[in-house]
Amino acid sequence: MTPIINTGNIDRKKRISQGVAFTIFKLMSYSVVAMLILILGFIVSKGIGAISWDFLTKAPEEGMTKGGIFPAIVGTLCLVAGSSLFSFPIGIMSGIYMNEYATGNKVATFIRIMTNNLSGVPSVVFGLFGMSLFVNTMKFGDSILAGSLTLGLLSLPLVIRTTEESLKAIDNSYREGSLALGATKLQTIQKVVLPMAFPNIITGLILSIGRVSGETAPILFTVAAYFLPKLPTSIFDQVMALPYHLYVISTSGTDIEASRGIAYGTALVLIVIVLIVNLLANFLRNYFSKKVKTN
Amino acid sequence: MTSDIRHKKMLTIDAKNVDFYYSEFHALKNINIEVEKNKVVALIGPSGCGKSTFLRLLNRMNDLIDGTRMTGSVLIEGKDIYAPNIHVDELRKEVGMVFQKPNPFPKSIFENVAYGLRVNGIKDKTFIEERVIESIKSAALWNEVKDKLNKSAFALSGGQQQRLCIARALAISPKVLLMDEPASALDPISTSKIEELIYELKKDYTIMIVTHNMQQASRVSDKTAYFYLGEMIEYDDTIKIFTNPTELSTQNYITGRFG
Numbered sequence: 001m002t003p004i005i006n007t008g009n010i011d012r013k014k015r016i017s018q019g020v021a022f023t024i025f026k027l028m029s030y031s032v033v034a035m036l037i038l039i040l041g042f043i044v045s046k047g048i049g050a051i052s053w054d055f056l057t058k059a060p061e062e063g064m065t066k067g068g069i070f071p072a073i074v075g076t077l078c079l080v081a082g083s084s085l086f087s088f089p090i091g092i093m094s095g096i097y098m099n100e101y102a103t104g105n106k107v108a109t110f111i112r113i114m115t116n117n118l119s120g121v122p123s124v125v126f127g128l129f130g131m132s133l134f135v136n137t138m139k140f141g142d143s144i145l146a147g148s149l150t151l152g153l154l155s156l157p158l159v160i161r162t163t164e165e166s167l168k169a170i171d172n173s174y175r176e177g178s179l180a181l182g183a184t185k186l187q188t189i190q191k192v193v194l195p196m197a198f199p200n201i202i203t204g205l206i207l208s209i210g211r212v213s214g215e216t217a218p219i220l221f222t223v224a225a226y227f228l229p230k231l232p233t234s235i236f237d238q239v240m241a242l243p244y245h246l247y248v249i250s251t252s253g254t255d256i257e258a259s260r261g262i263a264y265g266t267a268l269v270l271i272v273i274v275l276i277v278n279l280l281a282n283f284l285r286n287y288f289s290k291k292v293k294t295n
Numbered sequence: 296m297t298s299d300i301r302h303k304k305m306l307t308i309d310a311k312n313v314d315f316y317y318s319e320f321h322a323l324k325n326i327n328i329e330v331e332k333n334k335v336v337a338l339i340g341p342s343g344c345g346k347s348t349f350l351r352l353l354n355r356m357n358d359l360i361d362g363t364r365m366t367g368s369v370l371i372e373g374k375d376i377y378a379p380n381i382h383v384d385e386l387r388k389e390v391g392m393v394f395q396k397p398n399p400f401p402k403s404i405f406e407n408v409a410y411g412l413r414v415n416g417i418k419d420k421t422f423i424e425e426r427v428i429e430s431i432k433s434a435a436l437w438n439e440v441k442d443k444l445n446k447s448a449f450a451l452s453g454g455q456q457q458r459l460c461i462a463r464a465l466a467i468s469p470k471v472l473l474m475d476e477p478a479s480a481l482d483p484i485s486t487s488k489i490e491e492l493i494y495e496l497k498k499d500y501t502i503m504i505v506t507h508n509m510q511q512a513s514r515v516s517d518k519t520a521y522f523y524l525g526e527m528i529e530y531d532d533t534i535k536i537f538t539n540p541t542e543l544s545t546q547n548y549i550t551g552r553f554g
Contacts, residue, residue: 104361173398177460180354181411181467182388191414192400 043267050265059229060245060262063254069266074231075144075239076213076273079223082148082235083212087155088205095163100189112164119157124217126154131221143236147223154218155208162204166197199288206281210274216243242270306370307332307471307501308353313367315348317360322348324525326367330518335493335502337512337533340522340548346505349522350473353503354390355383372470388415391464395476397456399448399463404431404440407448407459411467426466434462435492454485461492465500472496474504478511490515509549513537521545 054068061067094111102108130150140146170193178188194201216224224244232239246266249259308330315323323345330336338346351357352369355376369376376386388411399407408427417423427444431437436458440451448459457477464472474493478486486508493502493515506512512519513533520530521542529536529545540546 171398173394173396174400176356176359176392176394177398177400177463178410178414179359179384180356180387180392180394181414181463182384183411183414184384187414191410196401 040271043264043271046261047264047266047268050261051268055262055265056269060227064227064249065253065255065258065262069240069242069245069262069269071229071231072240072242072245072266073269075224075241076243076270078144078232078239079147079151079219079241080209080213082144083151083155084205084209086149086152087159087208090152091156091159092163092201095160095167096189096194098160099164099167100185100193115157115160118153119161122217123154123215124220126150127218127221129153130218135222141236142221142223142225142238144223144232144239145235147219147239147241148235150218150222151212151215154215155212158208158211159205162208163197163201166200166204167193169200170196199285202288203281203285206277206284210277210281213273213277214243214270216247219244242266242273246270305331307334307372308336308503309370309373310349310352311368311370313349313352313365313369315345315352315357315366316364318362322525323352326527328520328527328530330501330503332501333497333499334518335497335504335516337516337519338503338505338522339507339509339512339519340528342507344522345525346520346522347475350475350503350505353471353473354387354392356392358383388467389469390471390473391467391469392473393457393460393464393475393477396480397453397460399451399456399459401447401449403445404448404451404459405444408462408466411463415467427462430462430466431459433465433496434458435488435495436462452485454481454488457481457485457489458492461489461496465496470501472500472502474502476505476507479507486511509537509551521548523548 056068056073057070058068059071060069094115098108098111102111127150130146130153134140134146134149135142138146140149174192174196175188178192179185183191219241223238224241225238226248228238228240246263249266250256250263253259306329308328310326310328313323313326314321326345326349328336328349338350340346348357352365353371353376357363357365365377371386371390375381376390400410402410405427408430409423412423412426428437431440436455439455440446440459443450448456451459457480461472461477478489481489490511493504496502504512504515516533518531519533519536521528521536521540521544523544529540529542531541536545537549540549546552
């Protein structure tokens, strides 16, 4: 072959354009981090003053301008637990069905399209639907049950998707290896596929918890109480919840200006809860993926 | 008629008029192949010729792929494995398989080999233990792993993992062992270990091996089948195929003129 003819300073040009491009990429990704830090810093600096032991363990007082947010924390925890009880089993089993049993068939494609659409539905629509179905038609009233079911529906697409994606990530050679030894499909899923997919599935589940704990619209008409200083005693009770409490004291409280500090404090608690949940997700994923490898 | 039946009973694998389709693609065209007990048959041919597809027909691994269709019949020890009353999981106990890429499970070495026993309902601890040790020994892996049976199988080298996969397949005492390019992902030393192993295993099993390595085919097999574009061009004693093939196409392939 003939050598490439000298093309002037093309070498220098391509190196410069690469340098420029990567500098822009770098700046963009740094700016994302900067924005996150800015938001976090803003919430922390405004909210840290409100945080105290009493704030975390007492009910709101004096028209929600003083006191704590304990009932809202408990309410959010109840809703997270309730919605998980509903969405995890249904979502995981659907995900397994779609990826392991119904691959490529029309039913699975249909379910996939529907769940994708479901995840695109605005959360306030879920709220309205939950009110109409669970609160009114099924007569659960404004209750933890109705709110949990509504939030569960909301997080269902996410749970199905993460389960499906986690299962898809498992190389087919493991399934074939198991089936070739006379294992049934169910045994293969139980003993080989699920244990391998578990770390990623659990991450998805925990992230869906993070999502659920921050949602406001779905609980608006189904469970959330404007002001309810006592703790729930059954699943048919109403509860306060952190995101709705935040909304209430920032927009329609008795004295919005006076409760500003509490609002930022509530936001900080909410963010810290989501942050802890995400860190937990990371930790569990690492823990279980190590365990899967060595066990 | 009677002699014909007796003759058929001796065959471990008997494929007749096998045609196979991936949706519209006609992957195997009228394949006929007979394999006697305790023989090693090598399937050779260029990539995409259908040899792996044929191998995977014998334990019905192709069932897992959507839109495939087969006509003709495959008998293993006289039983039609595509008959409606055949359960694939029972068939796969009789016809073990070793894959191209070592695929041990993320379990301990011991549990990898015990897996096939456990999924088939065997609970007797002493039996499982004996069988696991026996299988690992048969796969010529015992000396390397005897002190770390409870360690993860992922900690083994590629060649060791592949022998572990062979041990895993042997543990459920199949009649036939299918090997889909079992050494193609391994270094030369591991490869020669696998080849020695195949030679040993021949005493107890009927083996069909897909390989791209001509020397390997000539070293390990008794008979060789040459596939090209979905057809079986030639099937004969390995020594004949490699010294004096009938078909020009076979000769071109084994001498490296194409493929």
